Amino acid sequence: MERGLYIAASGMVAEQMRQDQIANDLANASTPGYKADRVTQRAFADLLLSNTATGQGVGGLTTGVAADRMVTDVSPQPVRDTGEPLDLAIVGDGWFGVQTAQGTRYTRNGQFTAAGDGTLTDQLGNPVLGRNGQPVKVDGSGHVNASEVGVFALADPAKQGDNLFSGTAGGIASGAVRTGALEGSGVDPARTMVDMIASFRAFEAGQKVIQTIDESLHKTATQVASPNGGA
Amino acid sequence: MLSGLYSAAAGMAAQQQRIDGVANDLANASTTGYKHVRVGFRDLLYNAQGGSAGPTVLAGAGAAAGFIGRSQEQGALQTTDQPLDVAIQGPGFFQVKRPDGSLALTRDGSLRLDSQGRLTTSDGNVLQPEIAVPRGTSADQLSIAGDGTVRAGAGRALGRIELLTVRAPDGLQPLGGNLFAANAASGTPTAAGNDSTLRQGTLEGSNVDVGDAMVDMIDAQRSFQLASKAIQMQDQMLEIANQVKR
Numbered sequence: 001m002e003r004g005l006y007i008a009a010s011g012m013v014a015e016q017m018r019q020d021q022i023a024n025d026l027a028n029a030s031t032p033g034y035k036a037d038r039v040t041q042r043a044f045a046d047l048l049l050s051n052t053a054t055g056q057g058v059g060g061l062t063t064g065v066a067a068d069r070m071v072t073d074v075s076p077q078p079v080r081d082t083g084e085p086l087d088l089a090i091v092g093d094g095w096f097g098v099q100t101a102q103g104t105r106y107t108r109n110g111q112f113t114a115a116g117d118g119t120l121t122d123q124l125g126n127p128v129l130g131r132n133g134q135p136v137k138v139d140g141s142g143h144v145n146a147s148e149v150g151v152f153a154l155a156d157p158a159k160q161g162d163n164l165f166s167g168t169a170g171g172i173a174s175g176a177v178r179t180g181a182l183e184g185s186g187v188d189p190a191r192t193m194v195d196m197i198a199s200f201r202a203f204e205a206g207q208k209v210i211q212t213i214d215e216s217l218h219k220t221a222t223q224v225a226s227p228n229g230g231a
Numbered sequence: 232m233l234s235g236l237y238s239a240a241a242g243m244a245a246q247q248q249r250i251d252g253v254a255n256d257l258a259n260a261s262t263t264g265y266k267h268v269r270v271g272f273r274d275l276l277y278n279a280q281g282g283s284a285g286p287t288v289l290a291g292a293g294a295a296a297g298f299i300g301r302s303q304e305q306g307a308l309q310t311t312d313q314p315l316d317v318a319i320q321g322p323g324f325f326q327v328k329r330p331d332g333s334l335a336l337t338r339d340g341s342l343r344l345d346s347q348g349r350l351t352t353s354d355g356n357v358l359q360p361e362i363a364v365p366r367g368t369s370a371d372q373l374s375i376a377g378d379g380t381v382r383a384g385a386g387r388a389l390g391r392i393e394l395l396t397v398r399a400p401d402g403l404q405p406l407g408g409n410l411f412a413a414n415a416a417s418g419t420p421t422a423a424g425n426d427s428t429l430r431q432g433t434l435e436g437s438n439v440d441v442g443d444a445m446v447d448m449i450d451a452q453r454s455f456q457l458a459s460k461a462i463q464m465q466d467q468m469l470e471i472a473n474q475v476k477r
Contacts, residue, residue, distance in 0.1 A: 010283065012472070013282065013283065014283075014284075015468075016233060016235075016468065017280050017284055017288055017290070019233065019235050019461075019464065019465060019468060020233065020234050020235035020238065020280070020290045020291075021235075021288075021289075021290070021291070022235070022461060023235030023236070023238045023239040023242075023293075023458075023461040023462075023464075023465060024235065024238040024274070024290070024291030024292070024293060025291075026239060026242060026454075026457045026458050026460070026461045027238050027239050027241055027242020027243075027245070027274075027291075027293035027294045027458050027461070028242065028272070028274050028291075028293070028294045029242070029454040029457055029458070030245075030246065030249070030272055030294075030450060030451070030454045031272040031273060031274055031294050032272060034272075034274055037289075037291075039288055042285075066283035066284060066285070067280065067283070067284040067285065067288045068284075068285045068288070069285050069287050069288065070285075070287045070288045070289055083302075083304055084269060084302055084304070085303065086401070087269075109272075109273065111269070111271045111272070111299060113269075113271075113299045113300050113399070113401040113402075114398060114399035114400075114401055114402070115398075115399055115402070115416065116397075116398060116399050116402055116414075116415050116416050116417055116418035117398065117418060118398040118399065118418065123271040123273055123297065123299050124273075138398065138399070140322075140396065140398075140424055141321070141322050141396075141424070141426060142303050142322060142400060158287075159274070159277050159289065159291070160277070161273075161274060161275050161276040161277050161291075161292070162273050162274070162275070163273045163274060189453075189457055192457075193457075193460065196460070196461065196464055197464075200464055200467065200468065203468055203471060204471055207471045207472070207474065207475050210475050211475070211477065
């Protein structure tokens with residue numbers, strides 16, 4: 001009986017984590033090159049219940065759910081024109097390489113700017129890498145040569161924050177760099193809102209289950225075996 | 232507690248900053264030589280959710296916006312037929328000396344003659360190198376060539392308006408009054424190349440596209456609303472969690 005309390009609670013905790021991810025997605029609805037996440041859930045291992053008197057099997061019982069994995073949808077998003085010479089977008093697959101203090105990181109957000117020495121950098125001042133692995137330079141009129149900017153293949157991309165991903169580099173990718181354009185955010189507001197409502201209702205249902213079990217426990221404690229028959 | 236509350240709030244703050252930028256752009260839709268701001272977005276830190284969650288389940292901390300410089304797009308040239316209105320076509324800046332003696336850069340080419348006959352900007356900052364017009368010469372007699380050479384009538388050259396560029400105009404420090412200061416982030420000013428020419432009798436308009444700015448504003452407003460919905464939802468979840476024990 002009281003096992004159900006914890007099963008329902010585990011569902012509520014998992015939905016909370018899903019809501020956290022949804023809130024982060026919605027906050028990044030305007031972040032260029034942002035990749036939306038999705039939290040998948042997994043049931044804990046089943047217990048096999050059996051009748052203690054006869055030994056006959058009753059069936060399986062899961063002991064709850066947990067947020068299992070976060071999957072990032074890295075598929076390319078539509079590109080829109082901005083006309084800014086230092087706004088870059090990758091059409092197709094691939095990632096921009098950025099040199100950080102922690103090593104090479106990758107991004108799809110091409111809102112770049114230039115440093116005082118003419119190096120192309122990201123918003124935080126990290127140099128953007130060219131095809132040859134060296135930082136890209138901006139020419140005298142403030143433009144970059146799109147063919148010089150590196151587009152790298154990346155396996156197992158993992159979010160690091162600040163638009164950056166880490167992962168296993170895999171050479172040059174097939175995507176083409178376009179200047180004066182930005183890739184849109186991967187957040188689909190309509191789908192995310194529906195996910196948010198669905199997750200909210202699942203959370204609510206978990207609470208109702210807990211309340212119902214609580215009522216049954218209350219009856220057990222106060223009415224069963226009471227001298228006046230629970231009246 | 233729910234970290235999503237704060238992620239969504241960070242998203243709202245980012246949209247607010249974007250609206251601030253758009254508002255400033257719209258206010259300067261008619262400012263000579265004004266360049267609209269570029270607002271950069273980024274997502275923030277990711278932390279593991281921990282507990283029963285798998286190791287790849289992360290809680291993101293939302294988004295942040297910041298001004299990453301200014302668009303260097305050419306503004307539309309407007310013909311004014313005023314002899315001392317000079318527009319820069321192509322990259323580059325005029326260099327002026329401010330009253331405190333420091334140097335600044337500007338693209339605002341609505342020039343004047345001061346009491347000593349020197350060419351100044353409309354705010355009275357003296358163009359560098361100084362170009363003095365002889366007493367008795369009216370502004371109508373001045374001709375300014377594409378390369379910046381200033382002549383009085385058909386006479387001899389009085390001087391040359393020099394244009395400067397920096398490697399990273401995004402790094403220029405705005406001083407207000409259409410002026411910018413060069414610093415380490417922008418690089419040292421150097422002479423502009425041949426692709427920059429001057430046009431007498433024209434002014435460079437603001438490069439703010441009012442249509443684009445309005446669309447940006449709508450987008451920012453709706454994204455702000457989306458994030459606020461996430462906060463409402465998280466609030467309701469906390470309420471439900473509170474009602475578990477009636």
